[in-house]
Each structure stands twice: as C-alpha cells, then as structure tokens.
Amino acid sequence: GENVEQHPSTLSVQEGDSAVIKCTYSDSASNYFPWYKQELGKRPQLIIDIRSNVGEKKDQRIAVTLNKTAKHFSLHITETQPEDSAVYFCAAHFGNEKLTFGTGTRLTIIP
C-alpha cells in the first residue's frame, strides 16, 4: 500500500547549522513530493516541492533532493534560524491525486 516514512521524529539543531530530514516512500510510481511546514496551531504551508523528472531543487536556504532508485527524498535547511522551528511534513503523491504524509519532524533551533 501507499506508505511514507519520515525520520527523525524530532531534531534539535544549533542556530546557523544545517538540518536534514529524510523520507522514504513505497510506490515507485510516485511522481510528486512536497514538503510542508506547520507552526503550532497553524495550517501546513508548502515550502518546496519536487517532481520526479528532477533530482534536486533549491530555494534560498531550502533544498530538496530526490533519489528515485532508492525511493527516498530529503529536505535540507542551511543556516538555520529560530523561525525555522516548526513541524515539517514530507508527502508523496501516488498517482491518484491524494497525498500521503509522513509522520512529521519537530525541528527545534537552539539560539
């Protein structure tokens, strides 16, 4: 079935350092992989996404890499800042227009 695993569940990083969150997915036919950031009590907000025809995408301090052979994709945040503290969710689109989400990573940036 459709499954997305996300690690780690919690991550603490010193301000200025990098944070990496990893996800694996079960269906090799998956073709769209968004990342959402959710602050406490707020809605999930799309921060970056990648489609299966590219291996890497970057937007300022945020980058996502995709390895279709291994069926995993990762979020990289560089030069972390206190406002990066939030819960981050990866997701995969399994061709039927619904997204399956990972279980989330609570990222804490230590000043």
Next chain:
Amino acid sequence: NAGVMQNPRHLVRRRGQEARLRCSPMKGHSHVYWYRQLPEEGLKFMVYLQKENIIDESGMPKERFSAEFPKEGPSILRIQQVVRGDSAAYFCASSPPAGGMETQYFGPGTRLLVL
C-alpha cells in the same frame, strides 16, 4: 486572491450532536481534499472531491462521516453523532483542475472539540 477558507475555526459539540465543517477552495480550484490531524500527529487523508463528485473516500470512516462539494457553495464535511474520538483539527486543501501533481494549498483548519 483569497486563500482556502474554512469555517468555523473552532467548534465545540457534545457527544451525539452533529458537526458541519465548511471549506471554500481558492478561486479557480475545483479539487478539494479533507484531512484529519490528531494532536501531535500527522495529516491523515479522508476524502477527495471535485464539484458534485466524490473521487476518493478511502480515508473516511464508513459510518457517521460524509462529505459533499455541491455545484454552488462550499464543500461540507459532516460528522453525525460525534464522539470524543472525533476531536481533532480538520484541514481542507484545494488544488487547480489540471489533475495530478498539483500543489495542494491548505486552509486554516477547524478545531473540533467533542465534550
């Protein structure tokens, strides 16, 4: 350009009552998705609708829950005879009609508390 709208933002119900949650998609979006999020947990897909059609309801409980997206007006998620376990945040998301691999934009959610 207004984003996805949901109301009410907070809803308190007693056990056995009905809860009706509304979602208005972004302008130009014809696909609506409902998700449930329990405290400290991830987002669980419930149902995917297009105008006047339920496309995928595989994540929705078979009893007490129903959803619609009429030709006019918002999408409605209806929970009948609510129980304490229904307490959660319910988010809807919308996407454009192009179909497949389209970004989903989330509304602010409705936080349902069942007493």
